[in-house]
Amino acid sequence: MDRVERMFSTHPAPASDAGEEAFALVQAAAECTYCCTTCADACLEEDDPANLRKCIRLNLDCAEICSVTAKMIARPGAQDRNVLRAQLEACAAACRACADECDSHAGKHDHCGICAECCRACAEACERMKKALVA
Numbered sequence: 713m714d715r716v717e718r719m720f721s722t723h724p725a726p727a728s729d730a731g732e733e734a735f736a737l738v739q740a741a742a743e744c745t746y747c748c749t750t751c752a753d754a755c756l757e758e759d760d761p762a763n764l765r766k767c768i769r770l771n772l773d774c775a776e777i778c779s780v781t782a783k784m785i786a787r788p789g790a791q792d793r794n795v796l797r798a799q800l801e802a803c804a805a806a807c808r809a810c811a812d813e814c815d816s817h818a819g820k821h822d823h824c825g826i827c828a829e830c831c832r833a834c835a836e837a838c839e840r841m842k843k844a845l846v847a
Contacts, residue, residue, distance in 0.1 A: 748775035749772075
C-alpha cells in the first residue's frame with residue numbers, strides 16, 4: 713500500500729465507500745498532469761512547434777484540469793456532488809480532447825502517443841468515479 717492509499721484509508725470521515733475509485737482517479741489524474749506537462753514541453757522542443765500549437769494548448773489545459781481534479785478527489789470528505797460531478801465531466805472531456813489531438817501526432821512524436829494513453833486512462837478513471845458517486 714503506498715502513502716496516498718494509506719492516507720485515504722486513515723481519513724476519519726470519507727463521504728462514500730468509493731475509496732478504491734477515488735484512489736485510482738487521484739493516481740490517474742496526477743499521472744496525466746505530469747504526462748501532459750511533459751508532452752507540452754517536448755512539443756516546444758520539436759523542430760516546428762508552431763504545428764503543435766493546438767496540442768500544446770490542450771496539453772496545458774488538460775494538465776491544469778487534471779491537477780484540480782486530483783486535489784478535489786484527494787479530499788474524500790463530504791463535497792457538493794453536483795460540483796464534483798461537473799469537475800469529473802470537465803476532466804474526462806479535456807482528457808478525451810487532448811488524447812485525440814495527441815493521437816494525431818503520435819506517428820511522428822512518441823511523447824504524444826504516451827500522453828494520449830495517459831489521457832484516456834484518466835478519462836476512464838473519471839467515468840468510473842462518476843458512476844461510484846451517490847446521487
